[in-house]
Amino acid sequence: MTQPALTTDWYRLSDELTDRERDLISTVRRFVDEEVTPVINDAWERARFPEEIIPKLAELGIVGTFISGYGCPGMTRREAGLVSLEMSRGDGSVNTFFGVHSGLTMGSIDLLGSDEQKQRWLPDMAALRKLGAFALTEPDHGSDSVALETSAVLDGDEYVLTGAKRWIGNAHRADVVVVWARDTSDAKVKAFVVEREESGEFPAGFSAQIIDGKVGKRAIEQSHITIESVRIPATNLLAKSASFRDASAVLAKTRSGASWEAVGHAMACYEIALEYSKTRRQFGSPIAEYQLVQHRLAKMLAEITAMQMYCFRLAELGDTDRLDGSMSSLAKMYTAERGRWVCSEARDILGGNGMLLENHVARHLTDMEVVYTYEGTDSIQSLIVGRAITGVAAFGHRS
Numbered sequence: 563m564t565q566p567a568l569t570t571d572w573y574r575l576s577d578e579l580t581d582r583e584r585d586l587i588s589t590v591r592r593f594v595d596e597e598v599t600p601v602i603n604d605a606w607e608r609a610r611f612p613e614e615i616i617p618k619l620a621e622l623g624i625v626g627t628f629i630s631g632y633g634c635p636g637m638t639r640r641e642a643g644l645v646s647l648e649m650s651r652g653d654g655s656v657n658t659f660f661g662v663h664s665g666l667t668m669g670s671i672d673l674l675g676s677d678e679q680k681q682r683w684l685p686d687m688a689a690l691r692k693l694g695a696f697a698l699t700e701p702d703h704g705s706d707s708v709a710l711e712t713s714a715v716l717d718g719d720e721y722v723l724t725g726a727k728r729w730i731g732n733a734h735r736a737d738v739v740v741v742w743a744r745d746t747s748d749a750k751v752k753a754f755v756v757e758r759e760e761s762g763e764f765p766a767g768f769s770a771q772i773i774d775g776k777v778g779k780r781a782i783e784q785s786h787i788t789i790e791s792v793r794i795p796a797t798n799l800l801a802k803s804a805s806f807r808d809a810s811a812v813l814a815k816t817r818s819g820a821s822w823e824a825v826g827h828a829m830a831c832y833e834i835a836l837e838y839s840k841t842r843r844q845f846g847s848p849i850a851e852y853q854l855v856q857h858r859l860a861k862m863l864a865e866i867t868a869m870q871m872y873c874f875r876l877a878e879l880g881d882t883d884r885l886d887g888s889m890s891s892l893a894k895m896y897t898a899e900r901g902r903w904v905c906s907e908a909r910d911i912l913g914g915n916g917m918l919l920e921n922h923v924a925r926h927l928t929d930m931e932v933v934y935t936y937e938g939t940d941s942i943q944s945l946i947v948g949r950a951i952t953g954v955a956a957f958g959h960r961s
Contacts, residue, residue: 573871606919639877646661649826666694666740667740670696693737707742712744716746719795730784732782752800756798767790772784816937823933824930834923839855876893895940899934
């Protein structure tokens with residue numbers, strides 16, 4: 563069974579892993595090495611997701627992560643985190659594809675859906691027979707998504723949705739899209755499921771256009787969604803969805819995934835830089851023999867170790883129902899910033915070769931730029947923590 567290499571497990575956290583966790587790491591790492599790594603650079607350059615890996619991903623039995631039943635594996639928080647780490651150690655776009663489908667979309671249905679709704683959608687999604695997307699962010703509302711403008715009007719036994727969403731992963735290919743909209747009857751933000759019709763097309767008025775020109779996470783296709791008087795059955799309102807607090811609850815259950823992802827990117831870049839330093843010769847010696855390079859590697863390892871400790875503690879708190887939003891925010895704030903730094907250091911150690919996709923570091927570095935922004939920017943995370951520290955909310959304009 564494969565275990566994390568000692569080069570990035572300095573405090574031997576792997577000694578604490580269960581046999582199931584070791585098997586999980588081995589399974590995901592093998593998938594990444596055999597199915598993702600050989601194709602991902604080409605997919606990155608084309609800015610298109612490598613669809614050929616989807617059947618192999620379905621075979622792993624990991625879709626749905628911490629959801630129990632409906633064909634899902636019922637993982638612990640640490641197991642789900644390790645999956646995210648290993649996916650990201652290979653590629654951030656593949657991890658985002660998986661996280662959007664398995665965590666945000668399926669997580670919304672599991673947390674907020676009725677038993678009938680769960681049975682209707684989750685088994686097919688667990689088997690990747692149907693793909694999911696989570697549509698919360700809007701063109702004018704990212705960090706302040708609580709102010710979203712997409713509306714839902716009840717008209718008989720249907721809801722009519724109108725608005726726009728942006729940066730929605732998987733949207734153009736999804737079969738099931740969880741759309742967050744404001745119910746005009748009570749002004750509350752709720753979750754509505756838009757699904758493809760039997761023809762294979764989205765309902766009239768719903769369109770998803772891929773956003774091109776990204777410099778990071780290029781292989782995950784994110785879309786701008788236009789929603790023009792889209793009619794869906796009233797039964798597609800997730801039964802337990804009553805306010806924006808429900809959206810926050812979904813995000814709270816998945817936010818720690820961004821921290822695990824940051825660790826995966828940082829570990830990958832550190833290991834690449836370490837191996838490169840042993841073979842790259844300058845001034846007659848491998849650069850690993852120079853004090854400056856050893857100092858940088860030691861600092862990188864120190865940050866990775868701290869990031870790992872954050873994530874392991876997050877999982878422990880989550881599995882014992884002691885995790886709150888400010889804890890996740892503190893971890894995300896730290897791991898995203900330090901993960902970006904580690905990847906940048908690795909790129910510099912590789913010099914010009916660090917700019918080549920074939921060496922993988924540049925891809926991880928640009929992916930970390932995305933991680934630094936999504937699931938709440940560094941500034942937003944600091945304000946969440948600041949509110950918990952002081953008891954005063956400092957969001958928005960203050961006179």
